[in-house]
Every structure is written in C-alpha cells, then in structure tokens.
Amino acid sequence: MRRTFGQSLSLYGGVLVIVLAIGLPFWWVLTGSIKLPKEIIQRVPTMVPHSFTLQHFEKLLQASDFPIYLLNSMVVALFSTAFTVLLALPAAYAFFRMEFPGRNALYKTILLAYAFPGVVVLIPLYGLFAKVGLTDSPVALVIVNVAFALPFSIWMMRSFLATVPREIEEAAVVDGAPTTTILIRILMPLIAPGIASVAIFAFISSWTEFLFASVLIVSDARRTIPVGFAGIIGQYQIDWGLLLAGATAAIIPVVALFALVGRWFVSGLTDGAVK
Amino acid sequence: MMSPTRFLTIAGFAATLLAGTAYAEPVDLTVWHMEQPPHRVQRMKELLDEFNAAHPDIQVKQEPQSWGEVYAKAPAAFAAGNGPDLLFTIPDFTTVLKGIDVVVPVDDLVKDLDSKHGFVEATLAPYKYDDHVWAVPAYNMAISLWYRNSVLKAAGVEVPKTWSEWQAAAEKLSTDGKSGIGLPANKQLYTDQTVYSFMVNSGAGDLYNDDGSIAFDKPETVKAYDFYSKLAKFSPPDNSTWTWGEAEACFANSSCGMILQFGVINTYETQAEGDAADLGVAPVPHADEQSASATISYSNAIMLTTKDEAKQKAAKVFLTWLLEPANYGRFLTMEPGLFLPVTNDGAKAESFWSDKTVTKYKSQVETMIANSQNGKLFGFTTGKVFPSIGAISAQNVIAETLQRVVVDGQSAADAVKAGQARMSEIAAK
Numbered sequence: 001m002r003r004t005f006g007q008s009l010s011l012y013g014g015v016l017v018i019v020l021a022i023g024l025p026f027w028w029v030l031t032g033s034i035k036l037p038k039e040i041i042q043r044v045p046t047m048v049p050h051s052f053t054l055q056h057f058e059k060l061l062q063a064s065d066f067p068i069y070l071l072n073s074m075v076v077a078l079f080s081t082a083f084t085v086l087l088a089l090p091a092a093y094a095f096f097r098m099e100f101p102g103r104n105a106l107y108k109t110i111l112l113a114y115a116f117p118g119v120v121v122l123i124p125l126y127g128l129f130a131k132v133g134l135t136d137s138p139v140a141l142v143i144v145n146v147a148f149a150l151p152f153s154i155w156m157m158r159s160f161l162a163t164v165p166r167e168i169e170e171a172a173v174v175d176g177a178p179t180t181t182i183l184i185r186i187l188m189p190l191i192a193p194g195i196a197s198v199a200i201f202a203f204i205s206s207w208t209e210f211l212f213a214s215v216l217i218v219s220d221a222r223r224t225i226p227v228g229f230a231g232i233i234g235q236y237q238i239d240w241g242l243l244l245a246g247a248t249a250a251i252i253p254v255v256a257l258f259a260l261v262g263r264w265f266v267s268g269l270t271d272g273a274v275k
Numbered sequence: 276m277m278s279p280t281r282f283l284t285i286a287g288f289a290a291t292l293l294a295g296t297a298y299a300e301p302v303d304l305t306v307w308h309m310e311q312p313p314h315r316v317q318r319m320k321e322l323l324d325e326f327n328a329a330h331p332d333i334q335v336k337q338e339p340q341s342w343g344e345v346y347a348k349a350p351a352a353f354a355a356g357n358g359p360d361l362l363f364t365i366p367d368f369t370t371v372l373k374g375i376d377v378v379v380p381v382d383d384l385v386k387d388l389d390s391k392h393g394f395v396e397a398t399l400a401p402y403k404y405d406d407h408v409w410a411v412p413a414y415n416m417a418i419s420l421w422y423r424n425s426v427l428k429a430a431g432v433e434v435p436k437t438w439s440e441w442q443a444a445a446e447k448l449s450t451d452g453k454s455g456i457g458l459p460a461n462k463q464l465y466t467d468q469t470v471y472s473f474m475v476n477s478g479a480g481d482l483y484n485d486d487g488s489i490a491f492d493k494p495e496t497v498k499a500y501d502f503y504s505k506l507a508k509f510s511p512p513d514n515s516t517w518t519w520g521e522a523e524a525c526f527a528n529s530s531c532g533m534i535l536q537f538g539v540i541n542t543y544e545t546q547a548e549g550d551a552a553d554l555g556v557a558p559v560p561h562a563d564e565q566s567a568s569a570t571i572s573y574s575n576a577i578m579l580t581t582k583d584e585a586k587q588k589a590a591k592v593f594l595t596w597l598l599e600p601a602n603y604g605r606f607l608t609m610e611p612g613l614f615l616p617v618t619n620d621g622a623k624a625e626s627f628w629s630d631k632t633v634t635k636y637k638s639q640v641e642t643m644i645a646n647s648q649n650g651k652l653f654g655f656t657t658g659k660v661f662p663s664i665g666a667i668s669a670q671n672v673i674a675e676t677l678q679r680v681v682v683d684g685q686s687a688a689d690a691v692k693a694g695q696a697r698m699s700e701i702a703a704k
Contacts, residue, residue, distance in 0.1 A: 130355030231311030238520030
C-alpha cells in the first residue's frame with residue numbers, strides 16, 4: 001500500500017525528531033570534546049565547531065588516571081558479562097524446562113530481587129565484603145554486578161528459550177542427548193541473539209554502575225570509569241573540555257560493542273517479545 | 276662466669292632487639308581527601324613523596340574520595356575496621372563521624388600549631404565544641420561577589436556594597452539578553468551556600484538557639500529570602516538546575532554580570548581567557564541597615580581518625596609538617612585561587628604567593644582572603660553544635676525553602692515558616 005504525502009511527511013518528520021532528540025546530545029558531546037575551552041562555554045553553543053583541539057584528550061589520557069579507569073571498567077564489565085551469561089543460561093533453562101518443587105515461586109522471587117534498590121543493601125554488603133577482605137577489589141564489583149543483572153537476564157533468556165520449538169529438543173532427546181548437550185549444542189546456537197542481548201544488557205549495566213563502585217572501591221588505581229570520572233570533573237570548578245572528552249572516550253567501548261553485536265541485540269529483543 | 280647457653284641466649288636477644296630497631300617498619304598512614312581532580316591529586320602526591328622521603332619512619336599515602344559518597348562510605352569503612360587514619364572534612368561531616376565515635380580530639384596539636392602559625396579564628400570556630408577541638412583547619416573557602424570591571428564601568432555601575440545598590444546594579448546589567456546576576460535556585464548545596472550568604476548579611480546567621488531549638492523563622496531570615504527572590508529574577512531562567520559549574524560558566528562566557536562563588540580564577544584564566552586586571556571581586560553586599568559584610572565560609576580541616584597511638588603520633592608529625600609555611604603554600608595552590616590560608620603565617624608564605632596564578636591574580640586573592648576572615652557557616656555560629664545540622668545540611672532545607680518562594684510562588688514569610696517547621700522536625704528526630 002502506498003503512503004500518502006501527508007503520511008510520509010508525518011513518518012519522516014517523526015523519525016527526524018527522534019533522531020535529533022537522541023543524536024543532538026551525542027553530537028554536542030562529541031564536537032564539544034574537540035573545541036577550544038572558550039568555544040565550549042560560549043553563551044550560544046556552536047553546533048559545528050569553529051575551533052579544533054585535542055588538548056582535552058591529551059589532558060585526559062596524560063594528566064589523569066582515565067586510562068586506568070577505562071581498563072578497570074573493561075575488566076569488570078567483561079567478567080560481569082561472562083558470569084552473567086554463564087549463570088543466566090542454565091538457570092533460565094531450568095526455570096523453563098525442568099520440573100522441580102517451588103519452581104514458579106522461586107522464579108518470581110528472583111524477579112523480585114531485581115526490583116530491590118541497590119542502596120538498601122549497600123552498607124550491609126560493604127560490611128560483608130569487608131569481612132571477607134573483598135573491599136577495594138574488582139571481584140566485589142563483579143559479584144555485585146552479576147547479582148543485580150542476573151534476575152532480569154534469566155527472565156530475558158527464558159523468553160528466548162520459549163521461542164525454540166519443543167520438537168527440536170524432543171528430537172535430541174530421542175537421539176539420546178543429555179540435558180547439557182541439548183543446552184549447549186542445540187539451544188545455544190538457536191538463541192544466540194538472545195545471548196547477545198543478555199550480554200549487552202549485562203555489559204552496559206556493569207559499565208554504568210556507580211553506586212557500588214563508589215563505595216566498595218577505595219583506591220584510585222582500582223576505580224571504574226563512572227566513579228573515577230566523577231572525581232576528575234571536580235565539584236566547585238568544572239573543566240568542561242575534560243568532561244566532554246571523558247564522556248566521549250567512555251562511550252566508545254559501548255558503541256563498539258553495539259556495532260559488533262547490535263543487530264543481534266535488536267532481533268533478540270524482538271524475538272523474545274513476540275512469543 | 277656466664278655459661279655458653281646463657282651467653283648465646285642474651286646475645287641472640289640483643290641481636291633481635293638491634294635488628295628490630297634497625298629495620299623497624301615505618302608507620303603507615305592513610306589519608307582520605309576529597310580533592311579528586313587530577314592536578315590536585317598530583318600536587319598531593321608531590322607533597323607526600325617529599326614528606327615520606329624526609330621521614331623514612333612514616334609513610335603517608337593518599338586515597339582520594341568523593342564528597343558525594345564519603346558520607347556513606349566513611350562510616351561503613353570505619354564500621355568494617357578499614358577507615359583512614361586522617362580524613363579531610365568540613366564542619367557538618369565532622370558531626371557525622373563524631374557521632375559514631377571515630378574522631379580523636381586534637382586540642383594539644385591545634386594549640387601548638389596555633390601558637391606557631393596563628394589560626395584564623397573563623398576557620399577554627401566550627402571545630403571547637405563539646406570542650407574539644409575536633410579537626411585541624413587546612414584551608415578555607417569563602418563566597419565572594421565576582422564581576423568584570425569593564426562590564427560594570429560600561430553600565431555606569433559602582434561595585435555594590437548594600438542590597439539596594441546590588442539590586443540597582445543587577446537591573447542595569449540585565450541588558451542585551453544578559454543576566455545582571457547569576458544566582459542558583461536548585462535544591463542543592465550551592466543554593467544553601469548562596470542563600471546563607473544573604474542570611475548572614477541581614478543578621479540571620481544563627482540557625483539555632485542556645486537550647487538547640489531552631490531559630491530560622493525570624494524577620495531577618497524573611498528579609499534575606501525576600502531579597503534573594505527579587506535578585507534571582509535577574510538570573511538566567513535555568514537557574515533552578517544550577518550547581519557551581521553552571522554559575523561559573525555563566526560568568527566565564529559573560530552571560531552573567533555578577534555571580535556569588537568561592538572562586539572563578541581558574542576557569543576565568545583557563546577557559547574564558549580573561550584579562551586578570553578586568554576580574555573584580557568584592558565582599559557580598561549587606562542589607563542596608565547592616566554596617567559590614569559577612570559571608571559563608573567553609574573551613575576544610577583534617578580529622579585524626581585512628582586510635583592507634585603510634586599512628587596518632589605520626590599523623591601529628593605529618594600535620595605539623597604540612598602547615599609549615601614552606602610546604603603549606605604548595606598545599607594551598609593545588610587549586611590556586613580557590614583554597615585560602617587558615618593560618619596567619621600561611622597567608623604571608625612565599626610558597627603561596629610565588630605560585631604563577633596567585634601572582635597573576637594577587638589583588639583578587641588578597642580580597643578573597645580578607646572576605647574569608649568574616650566567614651560563618653550555618654549551624655556553627657554560636658559555639659554550640661547540634662547533631663541535626665548534618666541532616667539539615669544534607670537535606671538542603673535552606674535551598675528547599677528558597678524553592679518554595681522562587682518556584683512555588685509562596686511568600687518569603689510563609690516559606691521561612693515552613694522551613695522552620697521542617698528543620699524543627701529534623702531536629703526532633
């Protein structure tokens with residue numbers, strides 16, 4: 001069916017508004033990071049830079065600990081992602097396919113845990129980690145990140161598993177495949193987009209986590225980007241160029257991840273949604 | 276004659292003692308401070324390296340924290356037994372930690388340092404209560420009125436000294452889409468600070484009565500809020516979201532004719548590329564019937580938070596070293612033009628005045644130091660300190676009261692009345 005001119009206008013107009021609403025702040029951050037300080041703080045912002053400098057990136061990489069924060073964030077996010085996926089997949093399969101007493105109650109309880117605000121358990125968790133010598137350790141962050149990402153990841157993964165026809169599993173059972181083989185050899189390839197979605201969700205949750213990282217990590221050398229970066233910015237005096245350069249550098253890994261597996265992420269979300 | 280066994284035992288014991296003395300482990304001190312920007316961390320590192328090299332028996336290391344998290348983080352760390360030995364503070368934070376019994380009084384040390392360097396009384400007063408001194412003042416920050424000489428001259432405006440002059444100046448400077456003044460109206464600490472700068476200049480500096488009841492609702496407070504709301508009309512419309520950085524940017528890009536700020540020198544110098552001679556700073560104007568200006572000042576200090584006697588002794592050596600004029604100026608100039616001296620000899624120290632930025636903005640820094648001597652802080656003005664000030668500050672009740680006037684349109688009298696009720700409610704808990 002052909003669209004009328006009015007419909008097309010509305011459609012493209014709507015798309016343009018959305019693109020501008022989402023894209024303009026990014027554009028402002030990206031271009032701001034290469035402007036001279038005087039241009040950044042101008043009363044009327046310039047959307048197209050009138051100046052060019054890499055001084056903010058130089059300062060960010062040479063005079064601050066940003067590269068260390070970046071590395072720490074990478075390590076924590078990658079381990080958090082790996083453990084989340086490794087735990088969410090079998091857990092979701094168990095909730096979806098296996099019969100055991102209290103299955104539904106446990107499933108609901110797990111989702112309830114997702115609704116818990118982190119700040120409620122912040123201080124008790126600090127005490128707990130301190131007792132086992134895990135404060136100021138990236139291991140503590142990985143544990144917390146996995147614990148908070150897991151409930152929603154299980155829920156997502158369960159939805160993806162539900163899209164796989166039962167007959168495929170039954171055929172594997174008839175051929176004598178054990179549960180682990182069915183999960184690894186049959187189901188994993190079929191729900192790869194779902195696994196990618198969970199991985200991206202876990203990665204971004206970990207990448208942007210601030211609350212626990214700010215309290216559980218004490219030394220500068222172990223800080224992750226959100227916390228380290230907040231410190232770089234300062235309180236009473238803000239170096240706007242440094243702030244924008246840091247924001248630009250911080251989103252690069254996330255953008256790269258989306259570029260690699262973004263298509264899977266979208267199809268994964270859609271597949272889960274239409275079941 | 277001594278038996279060989281006995282001789283060997285004694286010799287072994289003596290050797291152990293000697294070896295222990297020769298290779299005694301240095302006393303390790305951990306300092307938590309909230310000066311996280313890279314250049315401040317770097318300057319602290321330089322100072323600590325120098326101190327550690329000169330004192331091989333003491334090793335001090337820094338762990339920079341953030342003001343945003345330290346209120347939750349420090350109590351948790353102390354509860355878990357891994358808190359710092361020295362902790363930077365501001366007066367209301369000290370009340371929080373004193374409440375959990377981790378702060379060690381420093382009466383003797385402060386007495387020694389005072390006799391040696393002479394503390395500015397306004398910086399010591401917020402830490403003197405309950406018969407002790409709870410922290411060693413380290414640097415001061417005070418709000419001043421900032422403007423550009425050329426802008427005032429072009430508008431035919433003199434530097435305002437009283438509120439009526441101030442209002443007239445703000446009106447005249449509000450031209451060509453520019454704001455005469457940039458005042459925040461956010462429910463945030465910066466607004467607490469600017470509003471209190473008005474309160475101390477109308478005679479409403481005391482938040483508490485002697486018995487600990489709230490003394491907020493009085494004509495002087497209403498007058499301060501009323502005037503603030505009038506002046507805020509000459510501020511940019513987004514001022515209800517402002518923190519310090521936005522106000523500073525507004526001034527740096529010449530959108531705001533005047534602002535109230537602790538310091539703008541660094542931003543003015545590095546981001547606005549302004550002319551040093553054009554930057555003006557003055558005391559915060561006072562109400563017409565008052566005779567002199569006052570301001571809000573934050574005396575930042577260092578608390579001793581270790582019960583270990585060897586560490587306490589080492590910490591005192593470190594703090595004494597830090598306040599020596601030869602070192603102290605370099606400590607202050609980790610943020611030149613913002614951190615002000617708390618000692619009389621520190622204010623004259625060559626190490627402070629020889630800093631490149633301080634030299635360039637000498638007259639402005641001199642005015643800032645003079646202003647800081649008349650500084651007060653809400654909740655710490657009567658010599659008695661009540662624990663509820665921590666919650667009143669943390670919940671930004673002073674700024675919340677302003678929002679009732681500026682955002683909700685209440686009268687200043689009604690808003691202050693509600694503020695009094697809110698503070699009383701917090702104090703009663």
